[in-house]
Amino acid sequence: MTTDLTTLSNGIRVVTHHMPALETVSLGVWVAVGARHEREDQHGLAHFLEHMAFKGTKKRSARQIADEIESVGGDLNASTGLDTTAYFARVLKGDEIVALELIADILLDSKFAAEDIERERVVIQQEIAASDDNPDDMAFDLMQGVAFPGQSIGRPILGTKASVGSFLAGDFKSYLDEHYLPEAIVVSAAGAVHHKAIVRHVEALFGGLTSRKRGIESPAHYRGGFAASSKPFEQSHVLIGLPSPSYLEPGFYTAQVFSGLFGGGMSSRLFQEIREDRGLCYSIDSSIWGLRDTGMLSVHAATSPEMVGELADVVAAQLTEIADTGPTEAELQRSKVQLKAGLLMALESSAVNAEQMARQLLAQGRLIPIAELVERVEAVDRAGIKAFAQTLMDEAPSVAVIGSGRKSSGQASRIAARFAPREAALATDRAAR
Numbered sequence: 001m002t003t004d005l006t007t008l009s010n011g012i013r014v015v016t017h018h019m020p021a022l023e024t025v026s027l028g029v030w031v032a033v034g035a036r037h038e039r040e041d042q043h044g045l046a047h048f049l050e051h052m053a054f055k056g057t058k059k060r061s062a063r064q065i066a067d068e069i070e071s072v073g074g075d076l077n078a079s080t081g082l083d084t085t086a087y088f089a090r091v092l093k094g095d096e097i098v099a100l101e102l103i104a105d106i107l108l109d110s111k112f113a114a115e116d117i118e119r120e121r122v123v124i125q126q127e128i129a130a131s132d133d134n135p136d137d138m139a140f141d142l143m144q145g146v147a148f149p150g151q152s153i154g155r156p157i158l159g160t161k162a163s164v165g166s167f168l169a170g171d172f173k174s175y176l177d178e179h180y181l182p183e184a185i186v187v188s189a190a191g192a193v194h195h196k197a198i199v200r201h202v203e204a205l206f207g208g209l210t211s212r213k214r215g216i217e218s219p220a221h222y223r224g225g226f227a228a229s230s231k232p233f234e235q236s237h238v239l240i241g242l243p244s245p246s247y248l249e250p251g252f253y254t255a256q257v258f259s260g261l262f263g264g265g266m267s268s269r270l271f272q273e274i275r276e277d278r279g280l281c282y283s284i285d286s287s288i289w290g291l292r293d294t295g296m297l298s299v300h301a302a303t304s305p306e307m308v309g310e311l312a313d314v315v316a317a318q319l320t321e322i323a324d325t326g327p328t329e330a331e332l333q334r335s336k337v338q339l340k341a342g343l344l345m346a347l348e349s350s351a352v353n354a355e356q357m358a359r360q361l362l363a364q365g366r367l368i369p370i371a372e373l374v375e376r377v378e379a380v381d382r383a384g385i386k387a388f389a390q391t392l393m394d395e396a397p398s399v400a401v402i403g404s405g406r407k408s409s410g411q412a413s414r415i416a417a418r419f420a421p422r423e424a425a426l427a428t429d430r431a432a433r
Contacts, residue, residue, distance in 0.1 A: 025193050047158055088355075222294060236308050252288075267331070326385060
């Protein structure tokens with residue numbers, strides 16, 4: 001297996017990972033722009049633009065785009081995140097140029113016809129409605145909003161029905177001109193791929209892009225708080241978030257190992273204590289996400305309304321125990337092995353390889369060797385986990401509760417108080433005495 005990286009004269013980076021045992025290629029274009037780069041009047045524009053890329057170009061109709069990729073047995077898709085947008089495909093060996101040409105066409109020559117915008121506007125409004133019927137999506141959006149209030153990073157990626165109802169062709173073109181710049185683009189491919197051939201075709205397709213002044217990315221400011229929805233569901237959904245290191249900080253790997261032993265699997269503390277020993281819910285998990293300047297640890301569970309309080313108390317007690325005594329050596333090692341195994345198993349996929357290379361280049365400006373990633377995980381120790389848990393105890397939580405009807409707001413408020421920074425709680429307790 002070989003990995004090669006070339007930077008074109010205009011700043012576009014092309015990276016490939018040759019996997020000789022494969023007969024397929026995963027490739028795509030990753031752009032360092034996402035929902036967090038939107039102004040308030042652009043809420044939902046990044047996601048809408050991704051949809052419009054497939055609605056027709058000056059050379060191809062939407063049907064022709066679909067026909068061309070599927071006529072070679074491939075698939076073509078896209079996704080919008082907070083800080084990246086990706087357009088990617090998977091094809092058989094030898095058909096990677098078909099995919100590249102299609103991606104270049106939809107990125108560089110979309111026509112943004114008024115009738116297509118109107119049609120897709122309705123589709124996205126239906127997508128928003130579907131999200132509003134999904135308790136997991138609703139809870140995450142509420143938590144994100146109180147974690148980063150008044151900021152693009154705290155707004156739902158899809159936008160609102162009102163915001164997506166206002167966009168016109170000129171809005172998409174202006175957004176492309178401002179953010180889709182060569183230095184913000186990585187073309188990544190993995191599988192049965194040959195680097196020089198990919199570079200040659202990327203140069204021909206994207207070499208005409210030139211740099212312009214790019215908009216400034218606003219830094220994230222975590223605040224915390226609580227939010228609730230009285231919309232009824234069969235269960236109450238609880239999300240508890242706490243700020244954690246960005247993926248550029250050394251502590252990011254400590255946070256990942258902590259999340260694994262705290263609520264990352266069936267052997268984790270939260271699963272064993274809350275699901276297995278107490279039967280308070282069917283599933284509970286913790287997860288970590290990070291951006292360049294911030295990160296979040298979140299715990300999610302769904303339970304009956306009358307069990308919300310007890311469930312939150314157990315989560316808080318387990319966090320306190322780790323902060324006070326640290327993890328056991330056995331659970332530390334188990335979490336580290338799970339993290340390494342997940343990483344190495346995922347990298348057997350060409351699609352994961354292509355995405356990881358692109359994200360590393362966009363986020364850190366370099367490719368990180370597997371050995372280095374494993375070394376960072378191995379370096380996490382009990383003292384580091386204990387110290388990380390202690391920092392969580394001193395952070396303001398972000399709490400969201402939905403599904404308990406009119407009780408949701410009160411439950412969210414009480415959970416937020418239960419997870420209030422320990423120093424503040426101690427000070428309040430001393431003052432009360």
